[in-house]
Amino acid sequence: MDNFVLHNPTKILFGKNTIPLIGKETVAFGNNALLVYGKNSIKDNGIYQRVVSSLTAAGAQIHEHPGVQSNPLLDHVHDGIAKCRKHNCDVICAVGGGSVIDEAKAISAGVLVDHDVWKFLTGKKSIKQTLPLTTVLTIAASGSESNSGMVITHDFKKQKFGFANRHLFPKTSILDPETTFSVPSDYTAFGAIDTLSHILEFYLTTQVVDSSVQDSLMEGLVKNVVMNTDRCLVDPTDYDARANLMWSASLALNGLVSAGLGKVMFPMHLVEHSLSALYDVPHGAGLAITITGWMRYCARTAPFRISKLGKNAFGIEAGSVTESAHATTDYLLEWFRRIAAPTCLEDIGAGKESIPYIAANALPQAKVWRMREISEKVIEEILHCCLK
């Protein structure tokens, strides 16, 4: 096991009827709140009204910043920063999924500096302080509600960059699984694939020789993600399945399972960020393609970890280590198909001829993330494994 620091100060309030707590949790940090959210879905399902009512009852003034889209755009972050300054907001409350929370994080950091917030994303500036952030999560996927990461897309440069800093942990996050009852099947599946990819990035790229404790935790989460997604797709109001999925998503990327794994890489996210920057495909959908590609790539070059995962998470034992690795890859590929996710570049309108274009887009992010092992050649090889 490698050395690590683990310090996750986010307070999680998990369960039924926890939304009414958001007011008290938010005004503990400030009374003048920027309320960040996406489209109309939270108005349709009543979450917006419950949040506003709780904030108002607690004495908060609310300034709205709606319209965050999937793969949140830098320009919209700039708008949020301007609103935050205009109204002198002292706290931010994000209501939504990973995109909304990520944009709120970018605003919370950007509002306190003179330079463009994009400089944080490109590693040119370091975050020293942020406005306090509270969140109400509405989809199980990114883990942003309990971690220090954010991903923002540059409108013109067509770059989707991720970044983490300890000041970006939310103060409090409310996770009510019932908020996800109305998430449609496709986005339930995409969210689950996002969660799965977080675990697989760690599990399949760690170079640590003995990660026995972390492996057990990750294998358990992978098993739970697949099992509970299937349950949610059968019955979207299965509370325990939604709860298991939501909690698995937070645990996948809150620092716990990666603690002690040493330097890990994010090849699946690296390539996917280019897919969603260039083809406007939802993040989780793009990931189903890059997970498949990366696992095929690894099943040839480093099959042991994939076969261990297959055995301990799914009970797959298929002859040699390489055969088990391929069987595990196929098992997940079949699962992606069953839950109606794309599994190859052709499914999103790309193809062999697009590979150099996608790879060129991904390379700058690989450099910012300092993933030297993932050269343009490796990216192209992974993309070849993403073909039908």
Place this chain on the structure above:
Amino acid sequence: MDNFVLHNPTKILFGKNTIPLIGKETVAFGNNALLVYGKNSIKDNGIYQRVVSSLTAAGAQIHEHPGVQSNPLLDHVHDGIAKCRKHNCDVICAVGGGSVIDEAKAISAGVLVDHDVWKFLTGKKSIKQTLPLTTVLTIAASGSESNSGMVITHDFKKQKFGFANRHLFPKTSILDPETTFSVPSDYTAFGAIDTLSHILEFYLTTQVVDSSVQDSLMEGLVKNVVMNTDRCLVDPTDYDARANLMWSASLALNGLVSAGLGKVMFPMHLVEHSLSALYDVPHGAGLAITITGWMRYCARTAPFRISKLGKNAFGIEAGSVTESAHATTDYLLEWFRRIAAPTCLEDIGAGKESIPYIAANALPQAKVWRMREISEKVIEEILHCCLK
């Protein structure tokens, strides 16, 4: 899954050569430190010198409070509070295992109130504030380094009571697995049994119908505790085995695996506290007896959970659910014997005739912990299951 709040603010610094960080971590909270530790072992193995050197280099003044014993005594807590007041300490640094850290927690709470600290333990007073606490852990066992609990024994009343409050989380805990290389075999085993018992209390007493995520985490930890203890006993300097065991011990009782399990009970600790209060048996050794007794008791009344644990942690499948539950109980009993722990009351000089005496001692703690289900009759039945 039940509703839960999870908020663990302790910063964990884990790994090799992390002890030199204790100075900087401690002076972040105060410069006038009470240094709490046990007997001479930390002087023999050099940990004391490294801690003092780091604290001194960081500019801390040090006031010593040595002599904490296993099952720390209230009287010694009183001495520590007096020293803390005399020297106007503004921070506490604990170097040791669960007993040392628990005593430091009691001092950190007791020094700021006029009444006796025992009133916290009996639930008559609530903790409102504490002095900041940093820790250097030297044995994998209690999890106290990353949780809000403490256990103190009343010298005259012969009562060993446990208590938790959110102000008792350490600020920073340093976990260097190499500090445990010199822990002798018996205490390595007792520590591992303590860890195992924490997980089993949760796993076997939860009434939640669907705890799928938590179950996977707990099954993984149980597997790791057994596997890595065996490795440590073969080679006490096996770094990864010591690291896996140390990290499992923290994860077992830092709030993670019990989050969402609803009301859980601590029958094994309840009865063990009386064994160590009355027979001066080490905590982990007493627990090997009460785990065995409680599992025998449950294998008859509620075998399903034990059989699930046996299957997923150890691959045990032995016919019916009841047969699997007994096979799992026997598996752990055999493991306790193999690692030289006592497994019945007779092993510590008690017997059938002692049962009413032990049960009478345990009852007040059951009341303080509000475990109504654990009546004197149930305690006696568990104790009967603890006989050879």
